[in-house]
Amino acid sequence: MTKKSKCIPAWYEGPTPSGTYRSLFKWGDLAGFKHPNSGLVKLLIDTFNLSCEELMVPESLALETVSENTPSNLKERHLKELIRICGKENVRTDTFDRVAKSYGRGMIDALRLRRHIIENIPDAVVAPRNQAEIEEIIAHCEKNQIPVYIYGAGSTVTRGLEAVKGGISLDMSKHMNQVVKFNEVDQNITVQAGMTGPQLEDLLNNAPEKLNAKRRYTCGHFPQSFEYSSVGGWVVTRGAGQNSTYYGKIEDIVIAQEYVTPRGVFKTTEHPRSANGPDFDQIMMGSEGVFGVLTTVTLRVFRWQPKNRKRFSYMFKNWNDSREACREIMQSEFGFPSAFRLSDPEETDVAMKLYHIERTPADSVLKILGYRPMEKCLLLGHTDGERAFSANVDRKIRKICLKYNAFELSLAQVTKNWEKGRFRDPYMREDLQDFGVLIDTLECAVTWSQMESVHRAVRGFIKNRTQTVCMTHLSHAYPQGGNLYFIFIAKINTIKEYLDLQYGVLDVIQKSGAALSHHHGVGKQSSPWLEEQIGTAQMDVIRALKQHFDPHNIMNPGGTLGLDMNPDQKAKRWSKNLED
Numbered sequence: 001m002t003k004k005s006k007c008i009p010a011w012y013e014g015p016t017p018s019g020t021y022r023s024l025f026k027w028g029d030l031a032g033f034k035h036p037n038s039g040l041v042k043l044l045i046d047t048f049n050l051s052c053e054e055l056m057v058p059e060s061l062a063l064e065t066v067s068e069n070t071p072s073n074l075k076e077r078h079l080k081e082l083i084r085i086c087g088k089e090n091v092r093t094d095t096f097d098r099v100a101k102s103y104g105r106g107m108i109d110a111l112r113l114r115r116h117i118i119e120n121i122p123d124a125v126v127a128p129r130n131q132a133e134i135e136e137i138i139a140h141c142e143k144n145q146i147p148v149y150i151y152g153a154g155s156t157v158t159r160g161l162e163a164v165k166g167g168i169s170l171d172m173s174k175h176m177n178q179v180v181k182f183n184e185v186d187q188n189i190t191v192q193a194g195m196t197g198p199q200l201e202d203l204l205n206n207a208p209e210k211l212n213a214k215r216r217y218t219c220g221h222f223p224q225s226f227e228y229s230s231v232g233g234w235v236v237t238r239g240a241g242q243n244s245t246y247y248g249k250i251e252d253i254v255i256a257q258e259y260v261t262p263r264g265v266f267k268t269t270e271h272p273r274s275a276n277g278p279d280f281d282q283i284m285m286g287s288e289g290v291f292g293v294l295t296t297v298t299l300r301v302f303r304w305q306p307k308n309r310k311r312f313s314y315m316f317k318n319w320n321d322s323r324e325a326c327r328e329i330m331q332s333e334f335g336f337p338s339a340f341r342l343s344d345p346e347e348t349d350v351a352m353k354l355y356h357i358e359r360t361p362a363d364s365v366l367k368i369l370g371y372r373p374m375e376k377c378l379l380l381g382h383t384d385g386e387r388a389f390s391a392n393v394d395r396k397i398r399k400i401c402l403k404y405n406a407f408e409l410s411l412a413q414v415t416k417n418w419e420k421g422r423f424r425d426p427y428m429r430e431d432l433q434d435f436g437v438l439i440d441t442l443e444c445a446v447t448w449s450q451m452e453s454v455h456r457a458v459r460g461f462i463k464n465r466t467q468t469v470c471m472t473h474l475s476h477a478y479p480q481g482g483n484l485y486f487i488f489i490a491k492i493n494t495i496k497e498y499l500d501l502q503y504g505v506l507d508v509i510q511k512s513g514a515a516l517s518h519h520h521g522v523g524k525q526s527s528p529w530l531e532e533q534i535g536t537a538q539m540d541v542i543r544a545l546k547q548h549f550d551p552h553n554i555m556n557p558g559g560t561l562g563l564d565m566n567p568d569q570k571a572k573r574w575s576k577n578l579e580d
Contacts, residue, residue, distance in 0.1 A: 007041055007055060009036075009041060011431050012058065014030060014032075017063060017065075019096055020064060025062070032427055034427035040350070043469070044489075050435075058434040058435060066096045070118055072123040074146075086126055092124065097125050098123070098125055099121050101151040104156035104157060105426070106158065107502075108159065111495050121166075122147075122163035123168065125169045126168050127175055128170060131295045137170070141262075141554050142262040147167025147168070147557050148170060149163045152232045156237070158524070159524040160289075160521060162558065164557065170293060172193050172232055173196070177199060178191070178192050184213050188299060188301060194230055195230060196229065204217040204301055216303070218302050218303075220241070223241045224422060227423050231297055236294055238286040240518065242475070243384065249476075250285070256270045257281055257296070258295050261291055262554060266280075266284070268281050268284070287561070288522065288561055289555055292550070308386065309384055314409065315409060316378075316405070317375065317376060319377050320452075321377075321405065322377040326474060328400050337383050337397060338383055338385075339415075340474075340476070341380055341381055342377060343472075344471070344473065347473055349373055355414060436491055436493065437491055438489070442506065444458075444509045445482070446484055446514045448480065450481070450513055454484060454512045458484070462488050465490065465501065472484055483519065486505065488505075528565065528570060542563070
């Protein structure tokens with residue numbers, strides 16, 4: 001190893017003090033961290049021409065305490081009414097809590113908070129204790145035209161929570177996180193929308209002890225934000241989990257929903273399928289709070305059979321062969337894998353560094369066999385389900401991969417390493433950003449026939465920027481296509497520079513014909529591209545639904561889903577506050 005590769009930067013290790021700007025953009029646990037390993041550090045040094053000395057002095061740690069100098073503009077009579085409904089302990093007007101319930105976990109959130117930019121926050125945070133209180137709150141806000149925003153667990157990366165027009169933020173996580181009912185005969189569970197992924201999974205995995213069930217179950221939905229996202233957030237953004245290739249996206253898992261809207265309660269039935277006109281579950285999913293407040297959701301659940309899981313990992317010689325193998329796997333009708341992740345050549349090279357495979361005897365063997373740097377592609381994943389089914393899917397995947405000259409990596413250790421750290425990777429963003437290095441993501445849905453051209457176009461745009469890493473993987477797959485997930489790492493000095501890159505990528509995705517989002521939703525970030533994406537005819541339907549459910553536009557106003565955008569949003573421009 002070179003001297004540079006032994007550099008250990010001055011990473012910050014918490015616990016992060018509460019009440020600080022850093023605590024607001026911190027991923028999850030205030031005491032948690034996952035430092036980039038030596039392989040990634042070497043990549044950063046080589047890519048950005050950094051010296052080890054430069055990595056000893058962070059640019060900013062954002063450890064300053066958030067000042068309480070942003071007044072609430074909510075009139076006293078409204079605060080009194082909210083306190084009457086929910087209790088004084090459930091109504092907050094301090095600046096810190098208002099920022100915490102309005103900023104998400106996107107890079108734009110962290111960039112602003114590091115610069116102490118506080119904007120678009122509610123005048124009060126209200127934590128309802130039950131649906132009856134939510135109905136009273138919405139009725140009062142509708143009567144007085146007070147904007148309402150909805151907070152689930154705060155992991156949005158699309159500026160979905162921002163209270164552009166003030167008003168209140170409903171904190172669903174504090175109380176609205178209980179089981180409503182569990183039906184083992186119908187194999188479904190109804191929960192309140194503020195329940196988090198770990199809370200739900202713990203209940204289902206321990207269903208005999210906690211739900212008086214005969215079996216153990218799983219929700220099957222594991223986004224990277226799993227530990228810090230809510231069931232309601234999954235639903236209103238049409239989220240996907242890392243095991244969705246087998247279990248389905250959230251719209252495949254939802255059975256029924258209940259919303260409180262300005263027009264009253266809207267509830268769907270629990271039938272597994274119907275032909276009663278348009279499917280209102282599908283209409284309401286993805287609505288991101290612009291129609292009403294999702295209060296409860298009924299989900300199908302699956303038998304939890306972790307002993308039947310089969311892990312696999314294969315190395316292909318090139319991107320084309322690996323894509324064709326994945327397409328054949330998804331179209332062969334023997335069943336689907338659960339986790340299924342194919343990395344392109346650049347991401348594979350980074351993975352070789354992250355997993356310390358580079359420059360090992362295994363790496364040498366791969367080179368001898370013709371698996372070359374910046375050409376080879378890594379496929380990893382696992383199967384789930386009934387034992388014989390899971391084993392058969394694993395066998396079929398192996399057969400197809402070998403047909404395309406893939407090298408089977410021993411003992412699936414690469415997949416185990418990925419599983420071990422997959423929910424903790426976001427912590428690395430904080431470390432990198434301390435030194436002015438940004439890591440961010442954008443994703444899009446494509447057909448198999450589009451995949452190569454979209455990959456080339458988006459990657460080409462990002463790589464036109466000097467000293468920029470662009471990694472891509474296929475993260476969710478279907479017989480007709482999949483999701484391309486782009487990760488870029490860049491040395492960026494200003495918010496404007498970051499937004500120029502982000503907006504440029506969104507433009508390229510749009511022009512390439514890909515779907516603007518596969519699972520992150522739209523929020524206020526991508527909304528300026530939505531009408532061009534889906535067409536005016538479909539956008540008019542969204543406007544009509546908005547007018548029906550929310551005629552006075554109190555629900556998540558300010559640009560969400562391309563509705564009521566300001567001139568800057570329409571013109572795809574950043575705010576003047578961010579032109580640093």
